[in-house]
Structures are given as structure tokens and as C-alpha cells.
Amino acid sequence: MVAGHSFPRRSLPLVILIGRTIPYDSPAMAYKDLREFIAALENAGELVRIKERVSPKLEITEITDRVSKKFGPALLFENVEGSDVPVVINLMGNERRMKIALEIESYDEWTERLDFFLEPRIPTGLIDKIKMLPALGELANVFPKYVDSAPCQEVVLKGADVDLGKLPVLTCWPEDGGPFITFPLVFTKDPKSAKRNVGMYRMQVYDRNTTGMHWQLHKDAARQHQDAEAMGKQRIPVSVAIGADPITCFAAICPLPPDIDEMLFAGYARKESVRLVKCVTNDLEVPANAEIVLEGWVDPAERRAEGPFGDHTGFYTPVEPYAVFHVEAITHRRSPIYMATIVGKPPQEDGHMGFAIERCFLPIMKKQFPEIADMHMPMEGVFHNLMIIAIKKRYPGHARKIMHGIWGLGQAMFTKTIVIVDDHVDPHDLRTVSWYVLNNVDPERDMEMVMGPIDVLDHSSRAFGYGSHVGIDGTKKLEGEGFTRVWPDEIEMSGDVKSRIDALWPRLGL
Numbered sequence: 001m002v003a004g005h006s007f008p009r010r011s012l013p014l015v016i017l018i019g020r021t022i023p024y025d026s027p028a029m030a031y032k033d034l035r036e037f038i039a040a041l042e043n044a045g046e047l048v049r050i051k052e053r054v055s056p057k058l059e060i061t062e063i064t065d066r067v068s069k070k071f072g073p074a075l076l077f078e079n080v081e082g083s084d085v086p087v088v089i090n091l092m093g094n095e096r097r098m099k100i101a102l103e104i105e106s107y108d109e110w111t112e113r114l115d116f117f118l119e120p121r122i123p124t125g126l127i128d129k130i131k132m133l134p135a136l137g138e139l140a141n142v143f144p145k146y147v148d149s150a151p152c153q154e155v156v157l158k159g160a161d162v163d164l165g166k167l168p169v170l171t172c173w174p175e176d177g178g179p180f181i182t183f184p185l186v187f188t189k190d191p192k193s194a195k196r197n198v199g200m201y202r203m204q205v206y207d208r209n210t211t212g213m214h215w216q217l218h219k220d221a222a223r224q225h226q227d228a229e230a231m232g233k234q235r236i237p238v239s240v241a242i243g244a245d246p247i248t249c250f251a252a253i254c255p256l257p258p259d260i261d262e263m264l265f266a267g268y269a270r271k272e273s274v275r276l277v278k279c280v281t282n283d284l285e286v287p288a289n290a291e292i293v294l295e296g297w298v299d300p301a302e303r304r305a306e307g308p309f310g311d312h313t314g315f316y317t318p319v320e321p322y323a324v325f326h327v328e329a330i331t332h333r334r335s336p337i338y339m340a341t342i343v344g345k346p347p348q349e350d351g352h353m354g355f356a357i358e359r360c361f362l363p364i365m366k367k368q369f370p371e372i373a374d375m376h377m378p379m380e381g382v383f384h385n386l387m388i389i390a391i392k393k394r395y396p397g398h399a400r401k402i403m404h405g406i407w408g409l410g411q412a413m414f415t416k417t418i419v420i421v422d423d424h425v426d427p428h429d430l431r432t433v434s435w436y437v438l439n440n441v442d443p444e445r446d447m448e449m450v451m452g453p454i455d456v457l458d459h460s461s462r463a464f465g466y467g468s469h470v471g472i473d474g475t476k477k478l479e480g481e482g483f484t485r486v487w488p489d490e491i492e493m494s495g496d497v498k499s500r501i502d503a504l505w506p507r508l509g510l
């Protein structure tokens with residue numbers, strides 16, 4: 001039980017779904033909104049209120065960076081220069097808070113909960129399954145619920161009253177092109193299918209009612225943008241929610257298959273429907289309990305210089321052309337709270353969110369590739385630079401098969417370096433991984449180089465979004481792989497000696 005927040009779990013009878021039995025709990029008490037989450041963190045001693053007056057220009061970053069580097073508390077800045085709105089930041093900045101956010105006590109619980117939802121066989125099995133979900137009354141409580149009136153619309157500002165300058169938007173780093181909204185949930189609908197997408201794409205504030213919209217080339221909203229442009233659409237409606245319950249926020253960063261509604265995923269993960277309300281000036285729906293909502297549109301033909309921005313790689317992303325968001329209305333709760341994060345050199349808050357993503361995508365990967373025992377994306381690899389995978393190797397070329405599989409799997413396609421080890425090596429134990437791989441690799445033989453799409457934030461690739469990947473096969477080599485010498489055993493002490501010394505140990509004074 002996480003201190004200060006109780007999660008009653010009344011178990012419902014097992015739900016039989018498409019020939020598979022899944023344990024499904026009735027709705028636990030999901031956090032209703034950001035405020036309940038903040039209260040839970042405060043009760044758990046995981047949040048500090050800062051009453052000193054500080055500037056949203058660089059100062060909040062400097063304080064937060066120092067705190068996140070030591071996995072310190074969430075911060076609620078109550079007295080922010082130039083705005084009446086308080087800033088909450090670093091909410092998921094350590095493993096304990098990430099678990100409080102996801103309402104889990106261990107990541108195994110999280111993996112198990114999502115294992116069913118993320119059943120792979122992408123795309124058909126998964127999508128067919130989602131289509132079947134509505135038939136199942138027991139799961140009805142995971143679908144978004146539409147409400148008529150909502151806290152996020154307690155205050156409605158339109159036309160000349162729209163002024164983003166009233167929000168305490170952070171200027172994060174000295175060379176940044178301006179202030180950036182760093183934790184936005186960007187809601188759009190597919191111009192063809194009208195299916196919802198929610199992604200987190202940062203927004204540079206240009207003036208009182210215009211921002212950048214940094215949906216990168218490979219992301220779902222960018223594909224919708226491309227389609228809308230090809231269809232000759234004049235406007236793409238866009239709404240942005242800032243500050244919501246933590247799983248709803250988390251859903252926006254999850255690399256889900258394009259057809260999956262992030263709000264359905266959130267409802268499943270939090271075991272309670274996300275409540276949505278229709279926007280005041282467009283037809284999109286946003287979380288009813290959000291703190292702040294920006295409503296508006298993107299003209300598919302318009303681009304504007306965005307950046308530079310001190311990015312989560314630890315380097316500045318240069319100025320590049322991106323979509324432009326025109327804000328028609330700002331709605332918010334009375335006394336709203338502005339939720340933010342900073343990115344920069346790791347470790348940062350996003351590294352802990354990345355770990356939660358790693359843990360929920362492990363079952364997807366395992367189902368696709370049952371030989372995968374475990375995997376890890378160390379924070380220093382900033383998501384896309386490094387993935388370490390432990391496999392039960394059975395045949396020649398097995399490690400390479402896994403590499404190519406990963407390079408074809410959703411956003412894992414970005415992975416620049418894949419390291420494969422045998423399954424007795426824990427991929428989270430970086431010391432053992434380095435020792436094992438460096439010993440086992442004959443570099444010329446064991447590197448697999450391929451070309452492919454690269455994360456657009458990679459500054460080293462020869463072209464924007466396109467470059468090379470490397471797979472390093474650190475597994476024990478087989479004869480079938482041309483290895484005809486003797487592969488040595490790893491050094492281990494014999495078991496009987498170990499138990500004798502175990503018994504003796506207390507008397508040795510060591």
C-alpha cells in the first residue's frame with residue numbers, strides 16, 4: 001500500500017475473453033485529477049511546496065534539474081514571477097512516484113495489468129480484439145465517458161481574452177527559442193477515420209495565441225497532418241489538455257499502435273473510464289478534469305521555425321519547420337495548476353516515465369518474440385539510443401533475428417544500438433552487461449549494421465530522420481555461426497564450497 005493513498009481492489013469474477021482468461025479487477029479508486037495525485041504525493045512525503053518567488057525563465061529549470069538529478073521530490077512552485085498560476089513539476093521523477101502515479105506496488109503488477117490489453121499480433125489480432133471490447137459489459141468501465149459539464153470549463157476565455165502570456169510557461173534552457181509548454185496532451189482526430197489520437201508534443205509559445213506544434217515526422221499526429229494536407233483540408237482541429245490524472249498524462253507518451261485510442265488505454269490502465277467533455281469551440285473531446293485546455297486549429301499548409309530547444313538528448317535541437325497551433329479559446333478550472341516537466345541531460349523525469357514504458361512493452365515484445373527474457377533501455381540512452389535484450393538463444397543468427405524484429409516494431413524502430421545478451425544476464429545490470437558483451441564480441445563478426453528511420457532528435461545521423469543502426473551480438477557463439485574454437489565456461493565457485501563458507505561466514509568477522 002502506498003502511504004497516503006489507498007487502492008481498494010475488489011476482484012470481479014474472471015472475465016473470459018476470446019478464449020483467454022484474464023484476471024480483471026473492478027475499478028480501483030483511480031485519481032480523479034491532477035489534484036488528487038498531488039495530494040497523494042504530498043501525503044507520501046514526495047512533494048515539496050516552494051513559497052519563494054522564482055522565475056519561470058531558467059530558474060525553475062535550475063531548481064528542478066538539481067532535484068531530479070538526485071531523484072528528489074516533486075515540486076509545487078506557488079509563487080511564480082509573472083503569473084498567478086502555480087507550477088507543478090517533476091511529478092514522476094523517481095521510481096516511487098512513478099508507482100504512485102500508476103497505482104501499483106511493483107512493476108510486475110503493471111506488466112500483468114497491461115499484458116492483456118497490449119496483446120500483440122499487430123495489427124490484426126490486436127485491433128480485432130479492441131473491436132470486440134465493447135461487447136464486454138465487464139469492461140465497459142474502461143471506455144471514455146462523455147460528460148456535459150466539466151471542471152476544465154469553469155472559466156472560458158475566447159477571442160481577445162486568450163492570452164498564453166498569463167500562463168507560467170517555462171523557458172527551460174539558455175539557448176531555447178522561447179518558452180515551451182512541455183507537458184501538453186495534444187488531442188486530434190484522424191481526418192479519414194475520425195479516430196482520436198493523443199500525443200505529447202511540445203509547444204513553443206510564439207505570442208498570446210500562437211504556438212509551435214512539435215509533432216515529429218514519424219508520430220501519429222504528423223501522419224494525420226500529412227493526410228489532412230493531401231486531402232486539401234483547411235484546418236485540423238486541435239485541443240491541448242495541460243494537467244490531468246497521471247495515467248491519462250502517461251497515455252499520451254506511450255508508443256501505442258496508431259489505431260489504439262490513448263484514452264481507452266488510459267481507462268484500462270487506471271481501471272476507470274476517462275471522463276471527456278466536448279470542447280467549447282471545436283468538436284474534440286478533452287479530459288473533463290484537466291486543469292487547463294487550449295482549443296484551436298492547425299492549418300495543414302502552414303509551417304514555422306521551431307526551436308532551438310534544450311532536448312531530452314541533453315543537446316539542443318536546432319531550429320526546424322513545424323506545424324503552427326492557433327489558439328481560439330483557453331478554458332480552465334478555477335485556480336488552475338500548470339503541470340510541466342523539463343528535459344535535458346539524463347537523469348530527468350522522462351527517464352522514469354521511460355522505465356514505465358519499458359515495463360509495459362516488455363509483454364508485447366515477449367509475445368512477439370517468446371525467446372526474449374527481459375530488456376532494458378538505460379536512461380543514458382535517452383529512449384532511442386540503446387536497448388539491451390536478453391534472449392534464450394536457440395539457433396544460429398538468433399540474436400540478429402531479434403535485432404531486425406525490434407527495428408520493425410513501432411517506435412522501437414528508432415533504436416540506434418541494440419545489444420543482445422544471453423538470458424542468464426540481467427539487462428538492468430549494466431556492469432555485467434558490459435563485462436559479458438565486451439568479452440563475447442568479435443567486433444567485425446558480431447556487429448549488424450542496417451540503414452533505416454532514425455529518431456528526428458538524433459543529431460549524428462547523416463540525414464534528418466534517416467541513418468544507420470547497429471546491433472551487437474553479445475551472445476555465446478555457436479558452431480553454426482562459424483565458431484569452431486572452444487567457448488569457455490564462466491567462472492563460478494562450486495556449490496558445496498559456497499554452502500560451507502556460508503556456514504562459516506558469521507564467524508569470520510568479515
Ligand SMILES: Cc1cc2nc3c(=O)[nH]c(=O)nc-3n(C[C@H](O)[C@H](O)[C@H](O)COP(=O)(O)O)c2cc1C
Nearest residue numbers: 198199200201202214215216219220221253254255
Ligand atoms: C516530456 C516529453 C516530451 C515529448 N515531446 C515530444 C515532442 O515534442 N514531439 C514528439 O513528436 N514527441 C514527443 N515526445 C514523445 C511522444 O509523446 C511519444 O512518442 C508518443 O508516443 C507520441 O504519441 P503518438 O504515438 O500518438 O504519436 C515527448 C515525450 C515526453 C515524455
Ligand SMILES: [Mn+2]
Nearest residue numbers: 197198220258
Ligand atoms: Mn497514438
